[in-house]
Structure formats: structure tokens, C-alpha cells
Amino acid sequence: MDKRQLTDVLQTHHADAFLWATHCCQYDQEEGKEVLQQAYIKILEKKAIYKEKATFKTWLFSVIRFTAIDYLKKKKSFESLEHVKIGVEDPPYEVTTIDYKEILKKLPERQHQVLLLAFYHEMTLAEIATITGLHIGTIRTHYERGKQSMRNLLVKQAL
Template sequence: MNEKSVHISELFNQFHKDVYHFALYFTNNQQDAEDITQETFLKVMKNLHQLKDSQKVKTWILSITRFTAVDWIRKQHLRRVFTKALSNKSYEADMNSRSVIGKENWEDLQRALIKLKPHFRSVIILRGLNELSIKETAEVLQCSEGKVRVSFHRALLELKKDIRLKEGWESYDRS
């Protein structure tokens, strides 16, 4: 692909929100998500010449984002930081109940996502939260569509299991 036909600023303007949201869901940390977004677009800029099909630019960028996020977690050992960050959060006294409920749901979602292995977490973020198709998700994850289907199903089962345990339903669901 010709670098002149696609400018990095156009790619950034078009896809930075998708990249940032993926990174935020993946890490549950705004600063880390911003750093991953920045690192992703540096990699995009360096490797733009490798993009062969401009129709797949979004999945190509999200694939870079995924690998960047996984590497980020490995390097930073963020799993230990998540627990501390979540337990130390405080809410302002003047927040209305609706926004507190939103934050609690966000934290519940993040806690459940963090418990998933990285591949399942990626599938849930791409399919469930970013609403990519099975084909697009397979391209981002560089795996088969069948693996995406199975992984999405298994990841949803893990999330549901986590929710049931949290709500005290574990005694009713054992077989």
C-alpha cells in the first residue's frame, strides 16, 4: 500500500477511539490505555508500508492494538496493580446515584474481564463491546472464525459463571 494514500493523521482521527476503548477495556486503566494507544499508532506509522489491503485497515490496527496491550501487560505486571487500583477508588460525595451505579457496573465488568485469559478478554471486547463481526474479530486475532465462535461462547460462560458467583447463585448452578 502506498503511504501517500493513507496519512497517519487520518488513520488516527478515524480509529483512535476504537484503539483507546479496546485498550481501556483490556487494561481498566486510563493512563495505560492512553500509552497503548500512543504506542499502537507509533507502530502503525512505522509499519504502514506492510498494510496490503486498505479495506482491512481497522482490523489491522486493532490487531496491532491487541498485541501492544498484551505486551504492555507482560512488561508492566499490571495484574497486581489492578487489584490495588480498584480497592483504592473513592467516589465524590456529590455524585448522584445514577452515576455511581454506572461506575459500579463498569468496575464489575472490568473485574470480570480481568479474570479472563487474554484471548477470551480480547474476543469479548471485540465481539461483545466493539461489536465486530466474527470475520473481523478473526482477522484482528489472527485465528479462524471457528475459534472466535468457540472462544466467544466459552468467554461468555466464564463471565456468566463469575456473575453467578458474585450474586450468590453458585449453589443453584452446580451439576
């Protein structure tokens, strides 16, 4: 893939990549921007090379995830999820009375991450396994447990 093609593909996935980088940085948009920039630099300097073993988006998300891990290790400041705002911004209209963001916050981090990638970013469980570096069986377990936990929390909220 030449530099022009690479730039075009990166631009195509930029919005999703930014959201993923922000998620990996515990929803801090400034840190997300920094991580995304570092990931792009890694890719453009060929420190991370796409070998076409997975889809480009899966590979890109994996590069962003590992860049975020390195960035946060260097920074050594992990914020608890209670203080984190989920999502980039709220829609200007009310979609539903159920606050899914609050329910997602109640899930364990791994379940939260798997459900976010599966439903928001429309990734398969195999792609999620590649991004997270976990076995597909582990991802399936977190996916099923996350859905069950969401179901239970929604039922409790409805009562």
C-alpha cells in the same frame, strides 16, 4: 491511502483505539497512551501498512495489539487482573446493580478479551481472529465459553 486520509481515519477510530490499547496494557492508561503513540508512529512511518485485506479498524487493532505485546515484553512487568480497573471511567449514573466489570474479571483472559472485542467494540468473530492471530474456530470456542461463563456467574450472583 495518502497521509491526510490516513490521519482522518486514525482520528475517527482514536477513542476506540485508545480503549483497546489500554486493554492490551492491562488497563494502565499511561502505558496505553505510550503503546498507541508507538502504533501511530509505526503506521505513519510505514512500518505497518494497511493492505485492505480487513477493515481498517481491524487492522489498526491488530497493529496496536502487536505493539503492546512488544512494549510489554520489553518492559517485562505483567500485572495480575486482581489489581486492574476495567474501563476508562465509570458512568456518572448507576445503570444497573450488576457489576459486569467484576464478572468479566473472573473470566479467563482470552474469553475476557473476545467478549470485550465482540460486545464493546462491536467486532465480528472473524475480525477478532485477525486481531488476535488465532483461528476462527478457537475464537468461536472462547466466545461461546465466555458467554456461558458470564451466564453462570450472573445466575450465581442473582441467587
